[in-house]
Amino acid sequence: MLILQTLYFLNTNLLYSLIFIIIHLYCDILDGALARLQNSATRKGAFTDHVIDYSFFFLVLFGLMFFRYISPFIGAVYIVNYLLVLGFSVTLNTLKSDRLPYVFKSRWLIYLAFLILCFSGFNILDVVLMFFAMMMFFMNCLLFQRIRCSL
Numbered sequence: 001m002l003i004l005q006t007l008y009f010l011n012t013n014l015l016y017s018l019i020f021i022i023i024h025l026y027c028d029i030l031d032g033a034l035a036r037l038q039n040s041a042t043r044k045g046a047f048t049d050h051v052i053d054y055s056f057f058f059l060v061l062f063g064l065m066f067f068r069y070i071s072p073f074i075g076a077v078y079i080v081n082y083l084l085v086l087g088f089s090v091t092l093n094t095l096k097s098d099r100l101p102y103v104f105k106s107r108w109l110i111y112l113a114f115l116i117l118c119f120s121g122f123n124i125l126d127v128v129l130m131f132f133a134m135m136m137f138f139m140n141c142l143l144f145q146r147i148r149c150s151l
Contacts, residue, residue: 002027003056007063014118021111024056044056057107070125078129081136083108088143095150106132 002024009017032049035041056081065075106128113128 003059006056006060009067010060010067014114015126018115018118021060021114025111028053037040057110061110064114064125069123069130074126074129076131078133078136081133084140085136085143088140088147089146092143092150095147106136 006017006020006024009020023038027051032041032046035045061070061075061079064070065072109132110125110128113125116124117125
């Protein structure tokens with residue numbers, strides 16, 4: 001439900017949209033911590049949490065592209081590279097090969113760039129997305145090579 005309010009306010013009031021993003025992030029942090037505290041954390045719950053987090057993030061990205069806060073081309077390049085990293089990571093895990101040493105959580109910095117946009121009017125979203133898209137492009141090249149070598 002939060003995604004509907006977030007997307008609606010992207011067009012009318014960025015600050016309200018930011019508030020709904022913060023509520024989502026707070027609930028995201030709280031639900032995992034609460035499950036671990038109550039010893040009720042499960043793999044199904046972790047999987048569901050990841051699906052909801054990434055769905056929310058990608059819908060916000062699509063909303064930012066739709067309302068022209070992000071160039072659709074740069075947004076598409078970012079999303080394609082992000083999905084390739086996820087696909088290559090799953091493939092490496094399936095092959096029982098070495099895991100990635102570090103996975104970038106670029107969405108936090110993208111949310112930070114959105115925060116800057118809301119309070120200053122200075123839009124650095126395209127620059128941040130392009131930076132991470134280039135990083136993920138090189139990571140995809142590395143992952144592709146690692147998968148080829150392990151076959």
